[in-house]
Amino acid sequence: MFNKIIRRGHRKVSKSDGADYGYAPPGGGRSSGSVSTSNVVVNHASRGGALSNSGQLTTTMPAAAPLPPSGTIESLPLFRDVPVTERQNLFLKKLQICCFQFDFSDTLKMVREKEIKRQTLAELVDYVQSGSGKITESNQEEMVRMISLNIFRCLPPASHENTGSENVDPEEEEPYLDPAWQHLQLVYELLLRYVVSSDTDTKVAKRYIDHSFVLKLLDLFDSEDPREREYLKTILHRIYGKFMVHRPFIRKAINNIFYRFIYETERHSGIAELLEILGSIINGFALPMKEEHKLFLVRALIPLHKPKPIALYHQQLSYCIVQFVEKDYKLADTVIRGLLKYWPVTNCQKEVLFLGELEEVLEATQAAEFQRCMVPLFRQVARCLNSSHFQVAERALFLWNNEHIVSLIAQNRNVILPIIFEALEKNIQSHWNQAVHGLTVNVRKMFLEMDVELFEECQRQYAEKEARAKELEEQRQLTWQRLAAAAAQGG
Numbered sequence: 001m002f003n004k005i006i007r008r009g010h011r012k013v014s015k016s017d018g019a020d021y022g023y024a025p026p027g028g029g030r031s032s033g034s035v036s037t038s039n040v041v042v043n044h045a046s047r048g049g050a051l052s053n054s055g056q057l058t059t060t061m062p063a064a065a066p067l068p069p070s071g072t073i074e075s076l077p078l079f080r081d082v083p084v085t086e087r088q089n090l091f092l093k094k095l096q097i098c099c100f101q102f103d104f105s106d107t108l109k110m111v112r113e114k115e116i117k118r119q120t121l122a123e124l125v126d127y128v129q130s131g132s133g134k135i136t137e138s139n140q141e142e143m144v145r146m147i148s149l150n151i152f153r154c155l156p157p158a159s160h161e162n163t164g165s166e167n168v169d170p171e172e173e174e175p176y177l178d179p180a181w182q183h184l185q186l187v188y189e190l191l192l193r194y195v196v197s198s199d200t201d202t203k204v205a206k207r208y209i210d211h212s213f214v215l216k217l218l219d220l221f222d223s224e225d226p227r228e229r230e231y232l233k234t235i236l237h238r239i240y241g242k243f244m245v246h247r248p249f250i251r252k253a254i255n256n257i258f259y260r261f262i263y264e265t266e267r268h269s270g271i272a273e274l275l276e277i278l279g280s281i282i283n284g285f286a287l288p289m290k291e292e293h294k295l296f297l298v299r300a301l302i303p304l305h306k307p308k309p310i311a312l313y314h315q316q317l318s319y320c321i322v323q324f325v326e327k328d329y330k331l332a333d334t335v336i337r338g339l340l341k342y343w344p345v346t347n348c349q350k351e352v353l354f355l356g357e358l359e360e361v362l363e364a365t366q367a368a369e370f371q372r373c374m375v376p377l378f379r380q381v382a383r384c385l386n387s388s389h390f391q392v393a394e395r396a397l398f399l400w401n402n403e404h405i406v407s408l409i410a411q412n413r414n415v416i417l418p419i420i421f422e423a424l425e426k427n428i429q430s431h432w433n434q435a436v437h438g439l440t441v442n443v444r445k446m447f448l449e450m451d452v453e454l455f456e457e458c459q460r461q462y463a464e465k466e467a468r469a470k471e472l473e474e475q476r477q478l479t480w481q482r483l484a485a486a487a488a489q490g491g
Helices: 002-006 084-097 111-130 137-151 159-163 181-196 211-222 226-242 244-265 271-283 291-305 308-312 314-327 329-341 348-363 367-385 390-401 403-411 413-430 434-450 452-490
Strands: 011-014 041-044
Touching: 084 111, 084 137, 111 181, 137 181, 137 211, 181 226, 211 226, 211 244, 226 244, 226 271, 244 271, 244 291, 271 291, 271 314, 291 314, 291 329, 308 314, 308 348, 314 329, 314 348, 329 348, 329 367, 348 367, 348 390, 348 403, 367 390, 367 403, 367 413, 390 403, 390 434, 403 413, 413 434, 413 452, 434 452
Parallel strands: none
Antiparallel strands: 011 041
């Protein structure tokens, strides 16, 4: 409760422009602060402005209409109650009412005026959705201005910013629900209906839904309110689909959000939603894939495995990664080596996620690409097999439940079995978990049935290695005993 009371201020990211990605059906956003077209700009709401490309501080927040005295806002007639010729004028008046902003921290303050605005917004949504009258260009401009006044605002700081603690687990934080949502939801709905309407001419609309608008929309993805992020996701996806001119810009701006998240903050509320949008964008990539798309994979998507809060967005990230491999199987080696580069050392839950993703990638991997990376890959798998955390070991053993992976392993058993044989034997001899022990026995049996001769050779080499290790240990103990005896005599 304390966090909700003191939530004010704002954090955000400013982004930039473009590359050239494809598109495939639905999945938006914009932000409350800074405008940039090529460089990443870091901007905090408490500073209230944005750095332009020239490095000058600029303010881009639209000025809200001052609150009227209580009782001065009156309800306007319904659209159906006025002649068709008067509806555009009435539309404009309703937009003006919706420019007023109210304080929702006090539920008893200006209740009547808040309800009038809510009803007016609902009427505007219905009017745009019904397509009962084409909106004039000037009214479209005023509508986007009203939407901007309402949604582009300072986002409250995260709880770790309030408390100064950086150790708060984002997964355990309670989502912040904006008290003004009853108005915000309708404003977002109005924007969505405007974007998807068949009456909306992109040549006209792009004057108002421009790069500045898109950037501010993207900044709002850092909102902690999941309801808001869901609307933003849908809207930005629709903008991406309808406004082809904005596509490179949107992709580049999303890239910049990812870069700042990976290399600077490791905190952002909307990474999962942005990845969801990218999932369907990647699905629409044309083949052969452009080089810039492959660079996006290497420079943004693969490094997204690095941040600690990966569990919050791993499902969406994994989908994007697999989409790339399914689109172009030659990328499998790049992806697998990328996973190995960022493989967690001490975070067992993260390892389980990586193993799950690895299985999906291997499912789409062809033999030639598999052979390029199988040695480092199965060295890591061997380490996972011997993990004392039973979920990690179990998840690694589950790879042998996948027929495609087993066929790849069988084709390359001469290389793979010698790498993991020792790990299998150690599990059978000493792993504490019965389920892991049982699964290991099954995998060992699978290799035995695959190639008896190879299995026996690995067994012989393992026995020799163990014998040498035992002999070395005995010599070491003997040396220590001699030293201890010599020291006792000298004393």
